[in-house]
Amino acid sequence: MGRLFIESLNGPKIFKCKCCKVDSASHDDIISKDFQGRYGRAYLFKNVIQFLPLPPSLQVNISLGPNEDRHLMSGLHTVNDIYCSSCQQILGWRYEKAYEESEKYKEGLFILEKERMLKEGW
Amino acid sequence: MGGVDDDEPPSKRMKLSSGELRGLSNGSSLTEPVDGSLRDSMACSLPSEENEEMVGSRGIIKRVEFVRIIAKALYSLGYTKSGAHLEEESGIPLHSSVVSLFMNQILDGNWDESMLTLHKIGLPDENIVKSASFLILEQKFFELLDGERVMEALKTLRTEIVPLCINSSKVCELSSCIVSPSQSALVGCHSQGAVRAKSRSKLLEELQKLLPPTVMIPERRLEHLVEQALDLQRDACMFHNSLEGEMSLYTDHQCGKDKIPSRTLQILHESEFFYILPGESGLKKMTLTMNPNNVAWQLKEPNMLDESWKMGGLIRWCVMRTKGGCFLRLGVVDLEKKSFNIFISKGRGVKGGWSSMAETLWSLGVATGRRESQQDEAMLLKPILGKTFTEVVQLPRSKGKVVVRVEVREEDLSINLNKLVHCLVGFWNPSSARGDDLKSWGTQMAKIWGLKGKLGLAKLERGKFLLEFELLAEAKKALNYGKILVGGLLLRLEKWSPETGCLVEGEKRNEAWVRIVGLPVSLWDRDILRRVGEECGGFLAVDNQTEKLEELQWASILVKLNGEELPNVVEIWVEEVNVNGGVSLKHKLSGHQKPVSHVSWSPDDRQLLTCGVEEAVRCWDVSSGECLRIYEKAGVGLVSCGWSPDGKWVFAGITDRSICMWDLDGKELECWKGQRTLQISDLEIASNGNQIMSICKDTAILLFDREAKAEKFIEEDHTITSFSLSRDCRFLLVNLLNQEIHLWNIEGEAKFIAKYKGHKRERFIIRSCFGGFEEAFIASGSEDSQVYIWHKSSGELIEVLPGHSGSVNCVSWNPANPHMLASASDDRTIRIWGLNKINMKRKGTHPNGTHYCNGGT
Numbered sequence: 018m019g020r021l022f023i024e025s026l027n028g029p030k031i032f033k034c035k036c037c038k039v040d041s042a043s044h045d046d047i048i049s050k051d052f053q054g055r056y057g058r059a060y061l062f063k064n065v066i067q068f069l070p071l072p073p074s075l076q077v078n079i080s081l082g083p084n085e086d087r088h089l090m091s092g093l094h095t096v097n098d099i100y101c102s103s104c105q106q107i108l109g110w111r112y113e114k115a116y117e118e119s120e121k122y123k124e125g126l127f128i129l130e131k132e133r134m135l136k137e138g139w
Numbered sequence: 140m141g142g143v144d145d146d147e148p149p150s151k152r153m154k155l156s157s158g159e160l161r162g163l164s165n166g167s168s169l170t171e172p173v174d175g176s177l178r179d180s181m182a183c184s185l186p187s188e189e190n191e192e193m194v195g196s197r198g199i200i201k202r203v204e205f206v207r208i209i210a211k212a213l214y215s216l217g218y219t220k221s222g223a224h225l226e227e228e229s230g231i232p233l234h235s236s237v238v239s240l241f242m243n244q245i246l247d248g249n250w251d252e253s254m255l256t257l258h259k260i261g262l263p264d265e266n267i268v269k270s271a272s273f274l275i276l277e278q279k280f281f282e283l284l285d286g287e288r289v290m291e292a293l294k295t296l297r298t299e300i301v302p303l304c305i306n307s308s309k310v311c312e313l314s315s316c317i318v319s320p321s322q323s324a325l326v327g328c329h330s331q332g333a334v335r336a337k338s339r340s341k342l343l344e345e346l347q348k349l350l351p352p353t354v355m356i357p358e359r360r361l362e363h364l365v366e367q368a369l370d371l372q373r374d375a376c377m378f379h380n381s382l383e384g385e386m387s388l389y390t391d392h393q394c395g396k397d398k399i400p401s402r403t404l405q406i407l408h409e410s411e412f413f414y415i416l417p418g419e420s421g422l423k424k425m426t427l428t429m430n431p432n433n434v435a436w437q438l439k440e441p442n443m444l445d446e447s448w449k450m451g452g453l454i455r456w457c458v459m460r461t462k463g464g465c466f467l468r469l470g471v472v473d474l475e476k477k478s479f480n481i482f483i484s485k486g487r488g489v490k491g492g493w494s495s496m497a498e499t500l501w502s503l504g505v506a507t508g509r510r511e512s513q514q515d516e517a518m519l520l521k522p523i524l525g526k527t528f529t530e531v532v533q534l535p536r537s538k539g540k541v542v543v544r545v546e547v548r549e550e551d552l553s554i555n556l557n558k559l560v561h562c563l564v565g566f567w568n569p570s571s572a573r574g575d576d577l578k579s580w581g582t583q584m585a586k587i588w589g590l591k592g593k594l595g596l597a598k599l600e601r602g603k604f605l606l607e608f609e610l611l612a613e614a615k616k617a618l619n620y621g622k623i624l625v626g627g628l629l630l631r632l633e634k635w636s637p638e639t640g641c642l643v644e645g646e647k648r649n650e651a652w653v654r655i656v657g658l659p660v661s662l663w664d665r666d667i668l669r670r671v672g673e674e675c676g677g678f679l680a681v682d683n684q685t686e687k688l689e690e691l692q693w694a695s696i697l698v699k700l701n702g703e704e705l706p707n708v709v710e711i712w713v714e715e716v717n718v719n720g721g722v723s724l725k726h727k728l729s730g731h732q733k734p735v736s737h738v739s740w741s742p743d744d745r746q747l748l749t750c751g752v753e754e755a756v757r758c759w760d761v762s763s764g765e766c767l768r769i770y771e772k773a774g775v776g777l778v779s780c781g782w783s784p785d786g787k788w789v790f791a792g793i794t795d796r797s798i799c800m801w802d803l804d805g806k807e808l809e810c811w812k813g814q815r816t817l818q819i820s821d822l823e824i825a826s827n828g829n830q831i832m833s834i835c836k837d838t839a840i841l842l843f844d845r846e847a848k849a850e851k852f853i854e855e856d857h858t859i860t861s862f863s864l865s866r867d868c869r870f871l872l873v874n875l876l877n878q879e880i881h882l883w884n885i886e887g888e889a890k891f892i893a894k895y896k897g898h899k900r901e902r903f904i905i906r907s908c909f910g911g912f913e914e915a916f917i918a919s920g921s922e923d924s925q926v927y928i929w930h931k932s933s934g935e936l937i938e939v940l941p942g943h944s945g946s947v948n949c950v951s952w953n954p955a956n957p958h959m960l961a962s963a964s965d966d967r968t969i970r971i972w973g974l975n976k977i978n979m980k981r982k983g984t985h986p987n988g989t990h991y992c993n994g995g996t
Contacts, residue, residue, distance in 0.1 A: 022860045102902060
């Protein structure tokens with residue numbers, strides 16, 4: 018494998034992928050800590066590294082999987098899995114579309130599983 | 140066009156051309172063309188055939204000007220007769236008669252007449268007239284001074300120069316010259332050393348520059364025009380990648396693609412490669428691996444100590460097939476710091492070749508890498524056999540002495556025996572003479588004996604040969620002599636007997652013909668064969684056919700046996716000469732704990748800086764492979780490294796977003812806090828030592844001027860992944876996230892110049908570089924396993940080189956050889972690219988140099 022191009026985040030508190038320590042998200046972007054993922058607690062982020070405002074083709078550090086319809090505890094959603102670009106671990110998912118009105122606020126936001134993250138800067 | 144060339148046409152000229160001249164010089168209407176179409180009177184630019192005023196297919200070259208320039212060129216080349224003839228034949232004078240007169244007067248030194256003529260030329264601009272007059276009078280002045288005619292010089296100064304009222308400072312200088320003659324040496328323009336006026340031809344040149352070009356054609360005008368055309372052709376030539384002297388006037392210069400490296404010359408196998416960087420002199424290359432080891436390869440230099448060889452590991456191998464056979468070529472380095480190529484022949488039958496090598500390696504307990512895996516695979520495929528590859532190959536070998544018995548009757552021999560009656564056997568001491576020049580001996584012997592019949596000679600074996608006399612009587616006579624001195628050599632003569640030349644039973648043969656199978660033809664040299672023979676036990680002779688290279692299947696030499704077993708395998712170690720610039724492993728530099736991410740050659744190419752990812756920077760000595768120094772900073776990791784151009788300081792980028800500078804002893808000198816230094820940032824230092832370039836934000840590169848403490852930024856729209864600096868430090872090539880490569884001019888204000896697209900970059904850091912003749916090309920790796928080459932000025936994609944089987948991470952163009960390119964890839968190889976020369980092989984005896992082929996990847 019060649020040398021991956023990896024970005025790093027600026028903020029004091031950063032979440033990194035547990036396996037490869039590549040920066041994933043910043044603490045400042047947390048919206049809610051009260052979510053449940055596949056492996057336990059998960060946080061809702063409004064942005065992960067470099068996602069906005071770049072188009073998906075120019076992603077670094079993480080990559081997105083294809084659209085999937087999933088039944089989550091909160092209902093049916095269309096989600097994309099988030100993979101760490103260097104170790105290909107699934108870190109969480111992104112809400113592409115929500116089918117219930119009460120869940121619409123999640124569209125475009127990201128879930129990262131706490132169990133897959135390392136905290137740095139705390 | 141200024142001024143009128145001539146007052147009246149000389150009678151010699153043709154009427155038509157004089158009309159042209161006058162018309163053109165006046166700017167008034169030309170003689171109208173016969174077809175009478177209405178045209179502008181100043182129709183100089185429109186072609187009209189009848190007039191023949193314009194030449195060339197586009198009709199933009201004026202005949203008069205053309206001819207005059209040619210005439211001038213002829214004169215300056217020294218062909219005065221041709222020049223004069225041209226003037227006469229075309230009717231177009233080089234200079235009008237007045238001007239010619241003027242020029243002659245200058246050269247003769249008739250200053251006063253030349254002044255008059257000058258006015259007659261009729262220049263429109265008074266200032267020009269004045270300046271020209273000044274020059275002429277100045278010359279007159281100096282010549283008078285030289286001739287010690289001071290009073291006249293003074294008069295000239297007063298009455299002639301001063302009234303011109305120009306250049307008064309010069310006038311003062313001139314007057315001071317009179318006062319003190321030594322001053323004129325300081326005046327400067329007459330820089331001939333002592334007080335000497337400049338030569339008159341030089342004056343003429345200066346006048347030429349002054350006067351308008353239509354009056355006096357400037358020197359070397361035609362040459363200048365041709366050079367311009369050549370320059371334009373060269374600039375327009377997209378693939379121009381060769382050194383100067385190849386432009387011809389006969390055809391438009393158009394390089395084909397064959398000047399761009401496009402053919403893989405060599406594949407180097409090792410672990411993964413991220414980085415290739417040429418040294419200043421372009422002779423060396425450097426590659427890195429992802430393992431904690433650090434591999435250095437060098438070009439064109441004898442290899443030095445290599446630790447891994449001690450373990451018996453192979454450094455590099457490839458299979459070669461030449462006329463001499465098929466063999467395995469290994470590049471290794473020995474303890475004496477010499478590099479060698481080992482050629483192990485494949486071997487046929489008796490000679491073990493590869494199988495014995497494999498055996499030996501197995502017995503040493505060393506993994507043979509690919510070979511082993513091949514053998515493993517072979518074994519896996521046929522587990523039933525229960526024999527290894529080596530055993531199978533070795534089976535047909537027969538070592539023991541097998542005796543064959545044939546019975547022959549006397550009568551079968553009779554014919555030969557009859558012939559042999561005529562024969563004598565000559566003995567000579569083989570150690571006393573080298574060659575066996577039978578022919579000359581034969582003629583000499585014939586002379587000495589006064590033979591009437593023919594004499595035939597044939598070599599029997601070393602030190603013996605057979606003489607066949609046509610006439611029996613002569614044979615007997617020669618026999619009676621018993622001895623003969625021929626060519627300084629004493630020959631004993633004996634009658635042939637059935638025992639001649641045969642081994643007595645029980646006698647151990649002490650000579651043997653050895654056939655060397657699989658010897659590469661490049662090694663077929665008498666000296667080398669002799670040394671092989673010496674090793675075998677004593678070299679005696681080379682077989683004729685071998686020497687003449689008639690039989691190439693094997694090389695046959697006669698060697699002495701010293702009672703030992705015949706050698707089976709000969710290993711010839713060739714010291715690496717690298718005739719056509721092959722690259723081979725020089726050192727393995729170990730010491731970094733983390734993967735090495737960045738490399739930088741010292742300006743004198745003797746030291747190498749390597750930087751581990753977030754680790755320390757190590758400085759290595761290139762010739763010995765030793766680590767000279769480790770640069771570290773407590774608590775933080777270093778990410779990139781670079782040299783100052785004078786080789787005295789070392790820079791490194793650090794994870795805490797600063798750049799640090801050390802001197803060669805390891806003392807920290809300075810530290811700058813940058814805005815942001817990415818973890819994988821590049822660091823470059825411009826050649827004046829002052830500018831430091833580093834990626835400071837994801838979309839910007841900081842150019843920090845150390846002295847001026849000024850900062851310049853190159854701002855991009857997209858994230859920057861890597862950048863590289865051109866050798867003249869004027870351009871920066873920036874690789875972006877969105878698969879574009881941008882070229883910036885960083886002299887003065889940073890200016891964006893061009894972008895290059897086409898390659899693929901999605902996940903990795905791909906590096907690009909400048910290269911080729913005068914750095915006219917940009918090369919880059921790509922994730923689609925190809926090397927992309929663009930033309931720098933036009934931005935056009937010229938070449939796409941396939942060949943690698945993994946993402947090409949880094950390319951590097953040899954700065955000293957514009958035809959060589961190296962690329963490093965995820966398929967664990969480095970490819971050296973060169974020109975696509977067709978017909979490299981010559982038929983016949985010697986192939987030129989070593990022949991590389993793909994190692995079967």
